[in-house]
Amino acid sequence: MSEQNLKVDVTDLIKDYGNNHVLKGLNLQVKNNEVVCMIGPSGSGKSTFLRCLNKLEDPTAGQIVIDGHDISNKNTNMNHVREKIGMVFQHFNLFPNLTVLENITLAPIELKKMTKQKAEATAHDLLKNVGLDEKANAYPASLSGGQEQRVAIARALEMQPDIMLFDEPTSALDPEMVGDVLDVMKNLAKQGMTMIVVTHEMGFAKEVADRVVFMADGHIMEEGRPADLFDHPKNPRTQDFLRKVLNA
Amino acid sequence: MRKRLLCLGTVLLACLSFFTFFSTKTQAAEKTYTIGTDITYAPFDFQDSNGHYTGIDIDLIKAIAKEEGFKVKLKPVGFNAAVQAVEANQMDGVIAGMTITNARKQQFDFSDPYYYAGEVMAVKQGSSIKSLEDLRGKKVALKVGTLGASYANSIKKKYGFTTTEFDQSNDMYNDVTSGNSAAAFEDYPVMAYGIRNGMKMKIVTKPKAGGSYGFAVKKGENQELLTKFNTGLSHLKKNGQYDKIVAKYLGKSAQAKEKKAATSNDGLLSLVKQNKSSLLSGLGQTLYLTFISIILATILGVIVGLMQVMPVKWVNWLSSIIIYIFRGMPLLVLALFIYIGVPNLTGSKISAFVAGIITLTLNEGAYTAAFVSGGIKAVDPGQMEAARSLGLPYGKAMRRVILPQGVKIMVPSFINQFIITLKDTSILSVIGILELTQTGKIIIARNLQGFKVWTIIAIMYIVIITLLTWLSKFVERRIND
Numbered sequence: 239m240s241e242q243n244l245k246v247d248v249t250d251l252i253k254d255y256g257n258n259h260v261l262k263g264l265n266l267q268v269k270n271n272e273v274v275c276m277i278g279p280s281g282s283g284k285s286t287f288l289r290c291l292n293k294l295e296d297p298t299a300g301q302i303v304i305d306g307h308d309i310s311n312k313n314t315n316m317n318h319v320r321e322k323i324g325m326v327f328q329h330f331n332l333f334p335n336l337t338v339l340e341n342i343t344l345a346p347i348e349l350k351k352m353t354k355q356k357a358e359a360t361a362h363d364l365l366k367n368v369g370l371d372e373k374a375n376a377y378p379a380s381l382s383g384g385q386e387q388r389v390a391i392a393r394a395l396e397m398q399p400d401i402m403l404f405d406e407p408t409s410a411l412d413p414e415m416v417g418d419v420l421d422v423m424k425n426l427a428k429q430g431m432t433m434i435v436v437t438h439e440m441g442f443a444k445e446v447a448d449r450v451v452f453m454a455d456g457h458i459m460e461e462g463r464p465a466d467l468f469d470h471p472k473n474p475r476t477q478d479f480l481r482k483v484l485n486a
Numbered sequence: 487m488r489k490r491l492l493c494l495g496t497v498l499l500a501c502l503s504f505f506t507f508f509s510t511k512t513q514a515a516e517k518t519y520t521i522g523t524d525i526t527y528a529p530f531d532f533q534d535s536n537g538h539y540t541g542i543d544i545d546l547i548k549a550i551a552k553e554e555g556f557k558v559k560l561k562p563v564g565f566n567a568a569v570q571a572v573e574a575n576q577m578d579g580v581i582a583g584m585t586i587t588n589a590r591k592q593q594f595d596f597s598d599p600y601y602y603a604g605e606v607m608a609v610k611q612g613s614s615i616k617s618l619e620d621l622r623g624k625k626v627a628l629k630v631g632t633l634g635a636s637y638a639n640s641i642k643k644k645y646g647f648t649t650t651e652f653d654q655s656n657d658m659y660n661d662v663t664s665g666n667s668a669a670a671f672e673d674y675p676v677m678a679y680g681i682r683n684g685m686k687m688k689i690v691t692k693p694k695a696g697g698s699y700g701f702a703v704k705k706g707e708n709q710e711l712l713t714k715f716n717t718g719l720s721h722l723k724k725n726g727q728y729d730k731i732v733a734k735y736l737g738k739s740a741q742a743k744e745k746k747a748a749t750s751n752d753g754l755l756s757l758v759k760q761n762k763s764s765l766l767s768g769l770g771q772t773l774y775l776t777f778i779s780i781i782l783a784t785i786l787g788v789i790v791g792l793m794q795v796m797p798v799k800w801v802n803w804l805s806s807i808i809i810y811i812f813r814g815m816p817l818l819v820l821a822l823f824i825y826i827g828v829p830n831l832t833g834s835k836i837s838a839f840v841a842g843i844i845t846l847t848l849n850e851g852a853y854t855a856a857f858v859s860g861g862i863k864a865v866d867p868g869q870m871e872a873a874r875s876l877g878l879p880y881g882k883a884m885r886r887v888i889l890p891q892g893v894k895i896m897v898p899s900f901i902n903q904f905i906i907t908l909k910d911t912s913i914l915s916v917i918g919i920l921e922l923t924q925t926g927k928i929i930i931a932r933n934l935q936g937f938k939v940w941t942i943i944a945i946m947y948i949v950i951i952t953l954l955t956w957l958s959k960f961v962e963r964r965i966n967d
């Protein structure tokens with residue numbers, strides 16, 4: 239496995255909020271085309287980790303290299319790196335003042351990555367892929383949660399990212415809408431997108447993930463192929479966590 | 487970020503040069519002196535029914551200027567504003583029925599006295615009070631800073647009365663005619679003039695403890711002007727012109743003419759008609775002040791509000807200090823500080839109008855900044871994160887995503903602030919700006935019809951505030967669509 243093939247390379251990542259030590263020295267490597275699912279109890283630092291990867295949070299210490307860019311280096315242009323990292327949030331965060339189409343095309347047009355025509359054509363294609371092209375001119379307020387999240391995914395994809403980060407993309411949704419969003423993500427995985435997905439959807443993790451990472455107390459406790467980790471967890475914390483979520 | 491700061495600097499610089507442009511304009515010209523006068527001190531300084539400033543002081547300084555060959559630019563700004571402006575080097579001299587006292591000599595150089603005036607006590611017509619002894623346990627109305635006031639204060643223990651002080655002569659008179667106060671103390675000619683012109687009061691004591699009026703310049707400055715005044719005055723006294731001027735206002739023939747203008751039976755409408763041009767120009771000045779201040783305060787407020795939320799610590803800090811200071815300072819204090827204080831510190835004059843604009847811009851701008859930053863902070867932080875995660879730089883994210891949402895939250899506060907700005911212009915009457923409120927004071931000083939004139943002024947404010955509200959609501963609807 240060559241170094242070039244690494245999309246994400248995290249070394250000894252530490253994040254403190256004052257006296258609250260949230261990430262206590264994390265190491266994780268993600269290869270091209272790999273789908274990594276992160277699971278773990280609430281407050282274990284999963285979101286914080288994901289947000290460090292595109293510097294929505296400033297790491298306290300450690301090194302993060304994304305696609306060959308050392309983002310822990312102050313001189314790295316974060317805006318350029320972020321263009322290549324798509325992020326999908328638990329609460330969608332669509333821009334309510336813009337239509338669905340404008341939500342998707344805002345960044346590429348503002349950043350002069352595409353002409354308006356090109357951006358809109360790409361956006362319509364993406365909307366077709368997520369089954370929402372008829373909503374192109376609607377405002378986010380008129381969409382259901384599941385529709386909003388699919389638009390948010392399309393918005394991230396429009397920038398043609400190399401990596402997609404998902405932070406519990408389905409936990410704010412009504413159960414009947416979860417499926418549509420997961421289907422979009424499965425398709426994406428099939429097309430070879432490199433993805434890090436924080437999720438409580440164990441079924442999805444089992445089916446789609448190449449690797450599952452279990453986090454607790456700011457540490458990665460255990461990682462492995464889904465079949466191994468789910469069926470034969472080694473760490474007692476993992477065993478305990480899986481017992482709780484699978485019996486719930 | 488750098489670019490934004492640069493941009494901000496440029497705007498501030500532009501504002502500054504705008505102000506200095508105006509301020510230097512007043513310094514030019516040779517042998518023209520700027521003289522401050524009172525506006526509500528008939529028969530020395532007041533506005534006649536045609537809206538012209540007139541009175542013994544005005545005629546005298548004009549005659550002396552003609553005699554001695556210099557020009558005067560009269561600034562009818564009111565006694566306090568005039569005195570302070572001379573102290574601050576904003577004006578060259580003051581002639582405002584100003585009594586020569588030892589305390590004032592610490593700050594000013596006085597001319598030879600040009601009028602002797604004793605203090606008298608006056609009561610409401612038909613009052614039973616006939617002497618100082620009758621004042622025991624009663625309340626007495628005085629005008630701030632006058633010799634009448636210090637005289638009354640010096641004898642109030644002995645005669646056992648209490649005092650209330652007013653800024654305007656007319657308010658003092660009204661307090662007596664309405665029965666609130668038992669008596670007022672005032673210079674004899676002033677009181678006599680008022681009574682002759684229809685004020686329902688009578689003088690019950692002989693002129694006492696009087697002082698002499700003098701023309702004043704700042705101590706140690708404008709000495710040649712002082713000399714010219716003295717020479718001119720002695721010429722006028724010799725050639726009889728001085729007596730003519732005094733007789734014009736206090737002689738028998740003067741009474742009949744002015745009496746007509748001051749009958750207190752005028753209806754509201756005829757009052758409006760009589761004072762149409764002053765009222766309109768006061769209104770115009772108020773609207774002009776409001777309009778410019780709203781624009782500048784909005785620019786300043788948006789900049790300082792954005793500084794408040796920028797992810798740069800020292801900029802947040804700077805913004806907080808600006809908001810803290812200018813929101814915390816009473817508008818009146820800020821206005822006086824800028825008009826009187828700043829020229830004392832920097833040595834360059836600024837016109838009252840510019841001082842007024844700066845005052846309103848800073849004060850209203852600080853309030854605007856507070857609700858602008860509040861509006862931005864009220865936008866879900868997830869919006870900024872989503873925008874940044876797409877690679878949008880801070881400025882673009884702010885402009886395209888955060889501000890459009892924040893502005894909707896801010897619109898009602900903006901409308902509110904515009905209305906407050908309009909009302910706050912009235913406070914600028916203290917530095918002598920001839921806006922609507924000041925216009926009201928001046929009209930009342932002439933016709934002594936306080937209640938009716940204030941009614942007219944109040945209605946005018948309500949009407950323009952209503953119009954401003956409508957306009958704002960219209961704009962609000964446009965924004966929300």
Ligand SMILES: Nc1ncnc2c1ncn2[C@@H]1O[C@H](COP(=O)(O)OP(=O)(O)OP(=O)(O)O)[C@@H](O)[C@H]1O
Pocket residue numbers: 255258260278279280281282283284285286287
């Ligand atoms: N901005 C912040 N300031 C201070 N503490 C924070 C901040 N953000 C997160 N934390 C703390 O960091 C810890 C980890 O939070 P994080 O959101 O990463 O957990 P999580 O694993 O994503 O949990 P969940 O499953 O509930 O989303 C928590 O104790 C939280 O209180």
Ligand SMILES: [Mg+2]
Pocket residue numbers: 284285286405406
């Ligand atoms: Mg989380």
